[in-house]
Structure formats: C-alpha cells, structure tokens
Amino acid sequence: MALWDRLKESASTTQTQLIARKNDLKSGAFRDSSMAMCALVAAADGTVDPAERQRVARLIATNEVLQNFRADDLRRRFENNLDKLAADFDFGKVSVMQEIAKAKKKPAEARAVVQIGIVIGGADGDFDKDEQAVVREACYALDLPPHEFDL
Template structure:
C-alpha cells in the first residue's frame, strides 16, 4: 500500500474515532483548542493565503464533531487565532499553543484536538513536514507522546 493510501486510511480512521466521541467533546476548552489547532495547521508555513483560509473554514464547518458548536462562533475563534499567527507567527504560535494546552486536563479531548489537527493537515492530500511539526509541538503542549499519532 502506498504511503499516501496509508495516510488517507489513517486520517479516515481518526475522523471515525472523533465522530464516535462526539457526545463527549462539548467543552469550551475543546472548542477553543480545536480552533487554535486548525489555525496553527493552516499557518504552519508562516503564512495563510485566502484559498487555504477558505478551505480550512469549510473543513471546520463540515466536520461532524465540530457541529456541536455554533458555526459563527467557531469561525470567529478560528479567524482570531489566524490573526495572531499572521501578525507575528512566532509570538502568535506561543499564544495558540497555550490555548491548545488548556485541553490537556481531559485526555480524550487532548487526543481529539491532535486528531483534528491531523485531519485538517491531511485534507489537501499533503500532510507536509511543517504541518506535522506544529501538530507534534501541540502534542508536547498537551503532554501526549507524538509517536502515538505517528508523528
């Protein structure tokens, strides 16, 4: 099986795991950490072009697990985190990782945040090294071992 096929299968399995836990993923910390993770992955290379911003926003709106929350609220939070990252990526990344770290109190939520990052990162068909690196950093912020997610 080609590497890309294995990755697609893995991302699909992660999405299925998220859907199975949907009813347990309703806290504000999960919501905020998920939007911070989406912004971090979208801006992983230090910039976000309008097409990428729209693509990630569409993925957020279409994600069954995130439908626990009002779409306008998710969009506002996602855009806010993106604004921090695009204004000053290094400083913004510290702030966004602190937001992600708030989900570590509940291990199931912390794992779901990482899974969302992986699903978002791979949605365009290329979970590149910069995206993998920021998701790995988020694992450390959440006190989760990156190897658990093949990072």
C-alpha cells in the same frame, strides 16, 4: 499501499474515531483548543494563505464532531487565531499554543485536538513536514507523546 492511500486511510480512521467520541467533546476548552489547532495547521509554514484559510474554514463548518458548536462561533475563533499567526507568526504561535493547552486537563479531549490537527493537515492529501511539526509541538503542549500519533 501508496503513501497517498495510507494518508487518506489514516485521516478517515482518525475522523471515525472522533465521531465515535462526539458526545464527549462539548466543552469550551475543546472548542477553543481545536480552533487554535486548526489555525496552527493552516499557518504551519509561517504564512496564512487565503486559499488555505478558506479550505480549513470549510472543513471546520462541515466536520461532524465540531457541529456541537455554533459555526459562526467556531469561525470567529479560528479567524482570531489565524490573525494572531498572520500578524507575527512566532509571537502568535505562543498565544495559539496556550489555547491548545487548554485541553490538556482531559486526556480524551487532548487526543481529539491532536486528531483534528491530523485530519485538517491531511485533508488535502499532503500532511507535510511543517504541519506534522506543529502538530508534534501541540502534543507536547498537551502532555501527549507524539509517537502515539505516528508523529
């Protein structure tokens, strides 16, 4: 199977797993952590590309799992995290990682946050090395082993 096909299949499987747990993913910590993860993946290469910002914002708005929350609230949280990363990527990343770490008290939510990062990273068909690296770092912030997610 080609890498592209495996990536699409993996993202699809991950999304299916998230949907199955949708009713368990309603906490404020999950909301905050997942929006921080989305911003981190969108800016994984150290820059915030306007096209990437729009693409991820659309994915957030249409993601079934995130429909437990108001779309305008999610967008505001996503944009705030992106603005921190755009202003100073290294300093902003510290703040964003603290947001991501909010979910570590509940392992199911922590895993879901990582899975959202994988879905967002793979949505364009190219879960690149920068995106994989920031999701791997998020695993450490959430006390999860990266190998559990093939990272």
